[in-house]
Amino acid sequence: MAPGTLMSETKDLPNTTASKILPGRIKQQESALLHRSLHKAPLEVVSASGHYLTTADGRRILDSTCGAAVACLGHGNERVHAAILKQLNTVAYANSLIFTSTAPEELSRFLVDSTHGHMARAYILSSGSEAMETAMKLARQYFMEKSTPESQRINFIARRESYHGTTLGSLSMGGHVARRALFEPMLLKNVTRVSQCNAYRGMSGHENTESYVARLAQELDDEFQRIGPDTVCAFVAEPVVGAATGCVPAVEGYFRAMREVCDRYGALLILDEVMSGMGRCGTLHEWEQEEVVPDIQTMAKGLGGGFAPVAAVMLNHRIVDQFIKGSGIPSHGMTYQAHPVACAAALEVQRIVQEEDLLANVRKMGTLLGQLMHEQLDDLPYVGNVRGKGLFWGVEFVRDKVSKEPFDPTEGVGIGIHELALEEPFSLSLYPGAGSVDGRRGDHIMLAPAYNVTEAEVRHIVDLTAATIKKFFEAKDA
Incomplete structure (x- = not known):
């Protein structure tokens, strides 16, 4: 079972976009809905089709996680x-x-x-x-x-x-x-x-x-x-x-x-x-x-x-x-x-x-997804572990690859990568998480594409994921 991101742990982070009101986001002061966070303005989705979500500001976001590993056929079937x-x-x-x-x-x-x-x-x-x-x-x-x-x-x-x-x-x-x-x-x-x-x-x-x-x-x-x-x-x-x-x-x-x-x-x-x-x-x-x-x-x-x-x-x-x-x-x-x-x-x-024999596609595309993630992510300095099965893969981030020391939770690594991925030129939805080490420390993201994902789409998802991670840590280390 998978809840939303722990926004209570990220609301005061200056290095993420969590606190910004960006185009396409609902303004909290105008909303009557009790959102997952009252500090973070959610993006407004105006339509969804296939593997993409369209937001109010016109962005077309690739849903690489089926929301919370839910939309297994994509959107609009x-x-x-x-x-x-x-x-x-x-x-x-x-x-x-x-x-x-x-x-x-x-x-x-x-x-x-x-x-x-x-x-x-x-x-x-x-x-x-x-x-x-x-x-x-x-x-x-x-x-x-x-x-x-x-x-x-x-x-x-x-x-x-x-x-x-x-x-x-x-x-x-x-x-x-x-x-x-x-x-x-x-x-x-x-x-x-x-x-x-x-x-x-x-x-x-x-x-x-x-x-x-x-x-x-x-x-x-x-x-x-x-x-x-x-x-x-x-x-x-x-x-x-x-x-x-x-x-x-x-x-x-x-x-x-x-x-x-x-x-x-x-x-x-x-x-x-x-x-x-x-x-x-x-x-x-x-x-x-x-x-x-x-x-x-x-x-x-x-x-x-x-x-x-x-x-x-x-x-x-x-x-x-x-x-x-x-x-x-x-x-x-x-x-x-x-x-x-x-x-x-x-x-x-x-x-x-x-x-449509989609379980066979899950196995085939899952093997490719894992292979590409290992190829592109294993050697990155802040990637500790790439793991998963089928179309369900995660990346754990660490401060030190040898000691496996996690980042301090206040640095908001998982949510920061997620927020960056939503922005152009990436326009990618990743699933962030925290607490993978002991319930508080430990940052990760997850990928969970739809069961009918194609090889070209898998390659595109991994390319965007790798580019986002590299960009995030380049900015963090600058």
Whole structure:
């Protein structure tokens, strides 16, 4: 799950354009909308088509990140527009407490079938944060539905430098220090954390992949023992960490080892694929590449491609069978769950991805994207690490390549590169982030192009990204 940039950390930075009112930006004093920042004036988008956004000042900005890794088909797809209009003319809303309709039934069937029999039911929602809240509640209920309820299972184990949403429950699950700070006294106390699987930051010089995984598995096992193994509901993790660290994939064998620890103590495995799933990393579900099936899975961004607010939770047979044997009533519900229009939009997006074989293009163009990024960025003095998978790539910036020392957060490196990229002659939208080292320090940017991106467009995106980074640090060092 991926929130907007931490503007609260950049509002006073003189070396970025964050504080300027530029042509094409909404003037805060004239707006009635509570924007993501009341110090930064947002650009006004007046139209969008394909991979480009047009702003009020006439700039044509290349959307190299699909917004927040959302617009997986780009903008303005006529097939999806037609599907939405057709649904609006059929039924726009039906109370899911009483009714169902074709679109949510067909979308859920598509999602379940896409797992080749591993998952059993889908729960359709409106946002990634809602999906994580739902996953947490259904995980707890699973243990309470047993013939001998395991009421002591109230704890969750997540990972540091993670992000799982912005509502109080999902924010409690996440480990991003800066985003939690203001609300820390209000957050749940039954979530503990272990280390991320981040080879660049976490693997020591004497370790290989196998020993690194073994150490992380032992750390998770130790945490089970520390808080009481029979009190743990679930271990929660992103297969490829998005906003919190900038596209960090797990090393080979990591999730198999984590699954073994969970199984040892009867806990569930929840995989958060809100940002990395639904094709972003080259397979519809990222866990297919890990050879691990979660008990509960969350998804959102690439599900509906930004054409409608839609998210989902999928449950495997273990969970659903227990619910059927028990009360048969998930103790959860939301007004807009299984919204017919959102479901129709998501279903058409997924049909296009399937019919046009776009996952093959994600894999092919993702390989090219990674190759070009390594070629153009690895040797730059302030680039510490280039990493990613599929069409989901990140760049971490460091003050010193040898020590991996990050920049001071007040320097605003990630947001500064993002702001510069928006300006001419670059006119490029990059996704910035902060806190990749410890929740406060560490700057990164992310690239997440649409699944139908071409080779020429990939090359252009990397050229612009490299040029922006070089220009930013030239100005910074001047």
